[in-house]
Amino acid sequence: MHDALMESMYGRFGKEFQNDEVLFCEYEQGNDFYLIKDGKVKVTKTIGNTVKTLDILESGDILGEMAILEEQPRSATAIAVGLVKALQFNRANFEILMSKNPALAFKLLHIFSSRIYDQKRRLMMLLLDDMQAKVADVFIMLYEKQYASDVYNSIVLNLTVEDVANWCAQPLGEVQKTIMGFVKGSKIDLYPEKIVIHNIGDFQRLVNQKRKPQ
């Protein structure tokens, strides 16, 4: 959205969060959703006895958007990192707000369509029942997001083995084993914070073989 538009709406819908302040908490009933104007917001989830960071959202990102349709418990906790200025909306003012700000509505349309695609894409990967194919499809999925056109030489993905395990929701140990298999087969190089893939086509072939015939 244009900065000028966000600025003009901030007077009425703006809300400020101090560093470390909670915007909303996992399992809290959600009414509001937020568009970040300035600052960063950390998204965390409780896993067992620990709190894990899932994502850091920035200016222009939206969060809590599932509350547009119906009230339901939040699926994660959102915490301000530094001072955060955000626009806060709810279902009651949503339609009026959107009617007055088609640009914002259009921005939401854009965010939703991307989210639907990304979620469906991840679901396709999760539905693969072969471990190698799952890991390979994580690479392909992130490659598709990062590279707009086809690339045939090596590509670099900024991710760790733990990230891969999170994406495909599989035990870290097994994901590690699979990745080391790819390293031994000279398909990839593994660095602490990145993975270099020599030929993404190898992985695409692997996944196509394993994906159930449609």
Add this chain to the structure above:
Amino acid sequence: MPGPIVRDYKNGSIVYFEKDKTEDIYVLQKGRVVLTYTSIHGTEIKEDVKIGEFFGVKSSIGKYPREETAQVIGNATILVFKSQEFEKFVSDKPHLIIKMLKVFSSQLRSVHKQTREVLGQGESKSPAFELMNVAEVFHRNSQLDHAGYAYRKYLETYPSGFYEERAKNLLELTKQGEAYPISIPELLYRNESPAKNQSEMNEMLHTMAHTKSESAVDPNSLQARYDKGTIFLNAGKIKEAIQIFQEVSSVPEVKSQDEEQIKENSLFYLGKAQFKGSDFGGAVQTFSTYLKKFPTGHLTKENLYHLAIVHEELGEKDKAKQFFQRVIKLPPFDDSLSEDSKSRLEYEG
């Protein structure tokens, strides 16, 4: 900017193929267009476009490959927008955008739901319990402000909820900058059904009664003895706790459903006390007895979890694994017991 163009299509023409990377958006003016999708599960779905309806919107706006093939049946006339033209066209028709937003939003929800199902996360059975658990995890991790926020939200949302007293006490501690008390009984999962709520709440208040033990309760009642047992257990007086829980869990007759519940709880706490006192053999026996006596008891999951932990302590990894696996098969699938069991199973490989 030029406006949309009108294009005539012959029978059988393809407007676009699945996986095409094109950005146009279409409105069917005359004739028939069929969209063919492949569902996530691999089945083919066909859908007719209605006259006057937009198609190709999501992939154009989201700038990703087409998800369906659009084919003309018979002759058709279609209005074709470039994506910028579309944005301009809808900019003064917010009702149209809102309508699309609602469609997108429900699609997003459905994909979320499928993802949760695949990940075995199901709907949470008790958001009240989970919210309280989130608060306590923050508290245990010394994130006092975040814990305070979550306790307050719990009290706002469930003003006479089952964990009310506990939330109030713990909130007070966060306000004073105090750490999570190690002596507090662990948060037990309750599926809060409104009818049972009051009696369960009373029971919980009694469990928490170490601050108000001088109440009007008959000191020889089952409830009072049970409370005493919990106080001893929390204070680390294991021998005394074991003796009381042994007595309470084996009383021959109970007078009410509440007392039946106390008897059941006592058996579980007897196992916990034995475990705390390092009588691992005794603990295994007690937890197993609970499972036999109360196969559908409300602490079944806690019992299985504790059995797993005791076996782990005994170095019996295979047995521990079996019980952790049984824990994760019991709903709710993403509560703290399941999550902890999953991470322990992963750790053990």
